[in-house]
Amino acid sequence: MNSNNIRNFCIIAHIDHGKSTLADRLIETTNTVSEREMKEQLLDNMDLERERGITIKLQTVRMYYKASDNIEYELNLIDTPGHTDFNYEVSRSLAACEGALLLVDATQGVQAQTIANLKLALEQNLTIIPVINKIDMPNADAESVIKELEELEEFDGLDLSNVILASAKNGIGIDDILESIIQHVPAPKGNSEKPLQALIFDSHYDVYRGVVLHIRVFNGSIRAGMKIKMLKSDLVFEALQVGVFLPEMQSVEALDAGEVGFISTNIKVVSNIKVGDTIINPNIPDTEAVPGYKEVKPMVYAGLFPIRNEDQDKLKDAVEKLALNDSAFIYKQENSMALGVGFRCGFLGILHMEIIQERLEREYGIEILSTFPSVEYRVTLKNGEIATINNPMLLPSFEKIDYIEEPFIDAAIIIPMENIGEIMELCQEKxxxxxxxxxxxNKMAELIFKLPISEIAYDFYDSLKSLTHGYASIDYRDRSYVVSDLVKMDIWLNDEMVDAFSFILPRDKSFERGKQIVQKMKHVIPRKLYPMPVQSVVENKVIAREDIPPLRKSVTGKGYSGSTSKKKKIAKNIKDNKVRQRKFGGVDIPQEAFHAVLDVR
Structure with missing residues (x-):
């Protein structure tokens, strides 16, 4: 198709503002999918997305629309997530587009991710089309939302005179949105005659096709059977199949400049595939790279270990394929004395971590045990050396440390005015x-707090939503390191240190939390036939201890009719057996034990 008749756009918004529903209506209106095949949240193809009601993965679909000028246009839509943990997915979508629909809920108004995503889009010089959604709701106030947009400095320079009022659920304003895309989103500027330049903005693994690359062609064209090269990895391969998403994968003859689609490679080794890489013609090696996106920086780290030892190779294969499908997920192998061989993984947030763990269990059938999350600390030693660690077990001994710096972020929290006091108190607690x-x-305020990532990584978002009855939203901004008085807490179980339980925390909170942890673990660690002590240790000092009582079965108690000497001999054998079991018997550590530690952090 002529590139002048192509429009590439995405939908950006805060979570639960109606992105997936709007995508459904656009697909339905353009007859991209038959009525029989149409279903709610069509582009959310993971069970997790449907169960949680959120978009986790960006999805692409090509639509054809005959506009009011009687010309048929090719519309390439990239649906994006809204939760702040998946912000990296949004940035990748924007890099492949020329325009964005900025969706704002008429009942909730501007939220933190609305502003954050708008800034990302403006950095990419995208054309913004504001859309007020859910205008059919009883408590909708479109006029107030428009006024709110006009008052925000982030919206300076945007044309708000033609804001589209819509209801994605009932199909109101959908034709206006399509016409606005045609009129305002610029056509791609690429040239099919120039050397090939294509951006890999996503990828996934298919059992039959191997690695499937999701690409946006900026210059040149790609045809099936053509030799192509990845610029950064120097990997040369053949494009076995070229196609588009309708939304099902369908082959086409070629992908020309300005178009969005996929390449099937039949590559089975996924470690060399990098999202953000540029595809070029291997015969023209001096082709410049397409500007990609900045390297993602994980916010939290955790260890993932298979419960069954025989699943270690299966887990390795699974994390490689998930990293291909989610470039914000990073990993490297690590060994734990307590849990064996596993992977130290980096995530954008706790929700991201939960999603990865659930996908490993559902999609690959692996039972996973995850350690509690940590962050990346910067440690300055007394000899002047500086070390960066994300695993508490790698922290040098306390007598070698001069000081420790922990990462803080600037959190922009948008809340109702009546909740200012409660949220300020919550932030100070953290x-x-x-x-x-x-x-x-006159209704909403934005609080800016500098918060330690370690304190907000676990339950801060849930607490924020609970205190404001769901009306608060948060966006993370610049990261910086601040010197803090921190110590490492080790948990000893049955007189052995469990390295997977170690974590770093403020010194002034160590005694209270150490006591809470051993009290909780006393009730979640399975009992044995011998007593087991649980201890919290800081700087080689035991600060709290509880004993897990043994299981008891008296064979010489009531009803025993043997002699006294026989009774003493049995009691001695029981005692010797308990000593031997305590020395050689293993202690089962259930996932609930890690949750017990998390619950008091």
């Missing part, structure tokens, strides 16, 4: 430092 407060309008 060791947050107040920076600023801005009144957005």
């Amino acid at each position: 060791r947050g430092c107040y920076v600023d407060m801005v009144y957005l309008n």
